[in-house]
Amino acid sequence: MDVFSPPHTRQRRKDARPAELTAAALELFVEKGFAGTRLDDVAARAGVSKGTLYLYFDSKEALFKAVIQEGIVPILEEGSGVVEAFKGSAGELLRLMVDEWWPRIGDTHLGGLPKLMISEARNFPDLANYYNEAVIVRGKDLIRSILKRGIASGEFRPVDVDTAIDVILAPLLMQVIWRYSLGACCGARHDARMYLHTHLDLVLRGLANALPPGKRKPPE
């Protein structure tokens, strides 16, 4: 059999359909919320008829879950690999992570996921739990390991790690949340990359160990 030719148009379409549909759904769910989104509109945006949606998803709720789960997949897998392999300072590593996160996630359609999940968490508690464990807990663990490494090496002060994680992450999250909520109505914000840099500068300064290396007391 000729395995080199591109597959038939029909087949190629069939395989690509679910992703096209969840992409359209993601945009509308983020914009209008789950209950406020009509399946007609999802179908129209994906360029198919309403019935086609039901060839791939059993219900509106199933579509919603697919949107979330599909959005989660590509995240965080490689992040932990980068952390382990990195040789430089903890501060540089944090910068690297944020620099990668922005173009790969934050500046993508996936950036709408946090707003969506926040809005619908209480309507889909199971999904919220899954999202929490698959994304939030694991994301925080990533930052935690960096902070701990920095504290161990004396690069950072011995701060309360869990709070520090929030101080680092909250502005990032608010950035994407804003963009997909009030930011869409109330005028633009500052330049994102610049903002993220300044943010990290500020936080790293707060984490920095002021004592010269010799006088540092080891963290308990």
Place this chain on the structure above:
Amino acid sequence: MDVFSPPHTRQRRKDARPAELTAAALELFVEKGFAGTRLDDVAARAGVSKGTLYLYFDSKEALFKAVIQEGIVPILEEGSGVVEAFKGSAGELLRLMVDEWWPRIGDTHLGGLPKLMISEARNFPDLANYYNEAVIVRGKDLIRSILKRGIASGEFRPVDVDTAIDVILAPLLMQVIWRYSLGACCGARHDARMYLHTHLDLVLRGLANALPPGKRKPPE
């Protein structure tokens, strides 16, 4: 006439009705979103019939707007008065503001407003604009004036003020957003007051001017 006794139940009830209704609506809008909330449920929670809602609000949308507008209490007015009158350091003032915000807003039903506004901003852009100007811009202005004062006095380094505002506010917002979204499903978080304190400690350290007073260069 006895002007000290509370008014007749009937009268008092009538005056209190709108607030009772918006209170019930706030809870449900925060929990399920605007489209996901049924007026039957709002009425039931307020202990009235569905028809009664329409005696006080023209439509579901009008109820929603009332919920938001009523939630925007004039507490910011008070805040700016405090800022102007305060004599201590900028750091102490920041601590004071956060310490007041938590019990008066964050730890109240009003704490659900940010989540609600974020979720529905794109469905109610007019309202989002109003909320932005009445709450967000003014709230940031408050923090901005504190930061500027601290920088002017040399207490803080000359940082990028707008970014600093976000670094200060984002964790506070995430705290209340979390509480009304995934926090309702995914287990409790740390103690709120302790968390806020630690957060401010960290940020203030990042803002602090490391140079001794004599060697500080004046902010441009």
Place this chain on the structure above:
Amino acid sequence: MDVFSPPHTRQRRKDARPAELTAAALELFVEKGFAGTRLDDVAARAGVSKGTLYLYFDSKEALFKAVIQEGIVPILEEGSGVVEAFKGSAGELLRLMVDEWWPRIGDTHLGGLPKLMISEARNFPDLANYYNEAVIVRGKDLIRSILKRGIASGEFRPVDVDTAIDVILAPLLMQVIWRYSLGACCGARHDARMYLHTHLDLVLRGLANALPPGKRKPPE
């Protein structure tokens, strides 16, 4: 309170509604079957809007079950009382039963129930079981007791009772089934009362004991 005046129109309507709705539904279900009946049509025939149906019945299926159960209620209650109290011969009693059944059930809208239940039994097996026990088994028991009495008294031959029940009932059932199925398309049938009489004549002759009273052998 004035308990003698007729109740408010609103209330009177509310109480009567379920029966009006099931009456309309019965006609359409009998005519078109469950799946072939549109709730729009049921509502229209009852003179209400479609939404009103849902004030009284949770779903189309619930409406169907109510139609059946409401149709079953008035049947057979008094029948057994009549059988026990009757003093005449078994043959006369059978005639009486059939003569009562026709104007009270067969010639009524309720006459459509057998056709409906037969058509939908396999789609609603629970309901079919209920109908079987509440109507069919009890109806047969009624005939059985008459036949047994006639056999015991020597009026009837000692025939196979269960078969005889069917021979008596089947033409009655076919009469009403026909009327609500092919009879509605394929022209009228003979006069019903005359037909029922002739039918009973024939069957009673088949049941009659040909032996003179003295030579009858007692049934085992």
Place this chain on the structure above:
Amino acid sequence: MDVFSPPHTRQRRKDARPAELTAAALELFVEKGFAGTRLDDVAARAGVSKGTLYLYFDSKEALFKAVIQEGIVPILEEGSGVVEAFKGSAGELLRLMVDEWWPRIGDTHLGGLPKLMISEARNFPDLANYYNEAVIVRGKDLIRSILKRGIASGEFRPVDVDTAIDVILAPLLMQVIWRYSLGACCGARHDARMYLHTHLDLVLRGLANALPPGKRKPPE
């Protein structure tokens, strides 16, 4: 050429297809009714794809009509031949007819046709008329000729023939109707052949002429 071998599978399949499809459809129509049957299920039961149905039938309605028309086998032709050729008594002839009907029709998938036709008659009046004339009228004519012969010969009393036809046929019909409706839910019935025998015994006794041959008055 070898004309005795079975034809190529392909060819045989093609010719047999319509019958396979109507067979599958018959079962489902009988079970769920016309409107309640999905063409997906018909196709699945026949082991073909849904599109294939449309190669052989223009529409669901056309399939339904084919099911009915195909089910009206020319067995009645045969029946009238038997009646004319039969030499024995009318009673024996009736027994013969019933004995042949049961294994050839009643105990076959065709036994579901009466229930189906009854259920859908009013939705397909044309078809109902056709069925009435092709099956019911002709079937009754068959019985009528037997009864008339029996009356003419003095074997039967001069009864009302049309009523007698119903008394004979109704239990047979109810037998097959029951089997495909409530019988599928509410437990089994008596042995069919035994039942049919007992039924005929009873009816023939009701038809029998009690007078000795000499005293019989000729039917008018």
Place this chain on the structure above:
DNA sequence: CATGAATGAGTGTTCATTCAT
């Protein structure tokens, strides 16, 4: 011939809104 992906009109169900009481 046969397939099964795609369609869209149709139907069951919900719910914001109205209004007679």
Place this chain on the structure above:
DNA sequence: AATGAATGAACACTCATTCAT
């Protein structure tokens, strides 16, 4: 003022029918 029965437009979902492959 308050009620709650009634409405009907809107939406999720189904399924007979089509057609490119």
